[in-house]
Amino acid sequence: AAGAEERELTDGFHLIIDALKLNGVETIYGVPGIPITDFGRMAQAAGIRVISFRHEQNAGNAAAIAGYLTKKPGICLTVSAPGFLNGLTALANATTNCFPMILISGSSEREIVDLQQGDYEEMDQLAIAKPLCKAAFRVLHAADIGIAVARAIRAAVSGRPGGVYLDLPAKLFGQTMDAEKGAASLVKVIDAAPAMIPAPDAIKRALDVLKGAKRPLIIFGKGAAYAQADDDIRALVETSGIPFLQMSMAKGLLPDTHALSAGAARSTVLKDADVVMLIGARLNWLLSHGKGKTWGDAPKKFIQIDIEPKEMDSNVEIVAPVVGDIGSCVSALLQGMGSNWPKAPSDWVGVVSAKKDENIAKMAPRLMNNKSPMDFHGALGALRTIIKERPDAILVNEGANTLDLARGVIDMYQPRKRLDVGTWGVMGIGMGYAIAAAIETGKPVLAVEGDSAFGFSGMEVETICRYNLPVCIVIFNNNGIYRGTDVNPAGGDPATTVFVPGSRYDKMMEAFGGVGVNATNPDELSRAVNAAMDSGKPTLINAVIDPAAGTESGRIGNLNPQSVVKKK
């Protein structure tokens, strides 16, 4: 009616942006397209950094590792159906690895999907996402956006972190509502990841078991790195004097060179320890499920610290389960230990350190070889020195030999600096992780990639150049998967595991204005990496590796089924 003042309106676009900003979201990783192109533009205009990728899987991996590094959910934004599906691998991988991320996908309208009337990119995305992630929500009304974003954030970071799917049908974005009511509907999440305090009797039980140990061992998993309780974790090791193992992404929680690090004596400590305290490490395939020849015949007692009660007894009996967040559990253990806790028996510590020194000495000469073409150890020896000199660089690593050998050769000195294929051993994390590591930390990134592994996300070298990120990619080019020498006995096509001989990946980086280098020996490799680290320019180094140097599936060839049937 005349004179009625114009009520100010807001809409879905603005409410989603306001809800994300209200909850501290600073970056979105995604790929534009219907129905979220304008949303991405408006988020960028509102001051959120929107990083556009060439494939949603890489954007999702970036969001996942951003969550791991910051403890705030990484945000991945995709179009409906195919874009959503491309993001799902990263969402499932994040959930498997306990990285907090939210996959936000545009979707088609419920009424058309449910009648299967053939909408643009029609798919029941919510139903498909549910089994693959920790939680999944759909929003139909603008007034629900605030609570939906709050639920998604809390689900992603509380308890055991993981992937959350948020489904936004296209019509939601344009829905308008009264601006005041809209603002009132937004929720700023309070204490999204509440501390989970362990029960005092659980702490006492654990310490009683630990006190009786003759050959104790602590194993840190990436959950311990995620906790960001670094000082207490270091204090736990140094107060108890107990040797420790760090799973791949936990490396650097304490320096791999620490006197009590048992990394180079892994098989000895797993076999001979009598009490094993797991901290944010699951007894899954990476630890041979806590049984079998890896663990020797001597009876073992397991203490386990984990935020997920259901994790206990998953593989073997846990005599002292400690349920809670790792920070709270470790500080409670320290309090219980007091100041005169007896150090681990010196004979055991002596055995471990002697075995470690012996293994390190055995490996040393292999790291010095300067032959060309390089073998893995010669190339890794050069990179090992560079990480030692540049401990705050972030190392991204994937491949088979390139992964398994780098894990043992390249020592890490600081927490959360080694980002790799994690629990699933998934190839393709490389460029997404490298981009997010550079964006979230501003630190130089060294991505050490098998040539096959790089291929899964290699198109993102353009993304790296577009944002001018300090990423140095080293491709271990052995011409193939595991090695480059397989031959097809039937003749004709190349073998299934080889690539174009003599390929030059460095030319790809030059195509987009970055620096490309071809390195045929460790000195050239070393010089090129140092130049990249000093310049901060996007760089790709094609490290020529002897095609015969690798072994099938690196260190996990035993997982491959083999045919026993002789061919007729």
Ligand SMILES: Cc1ncc(Cn2c(C)c(CCOP(=O)(O)OP(=O)(O)O)sc2=O)c(N)n1
């Ligand atoms: C998504 C995906 N696809 C395929 C694999 C199988 N796979 C593949 C394809 C690897 C690549 C090994 O070749 P590379 O060139 O990256 O490394 P090396 O030649 O140095 O061993 S390692 C591995 O487990 C996987 N783990 N993940």
Ligand SMILES: [Mg+2]
């Ligand atoms: Mg290879």
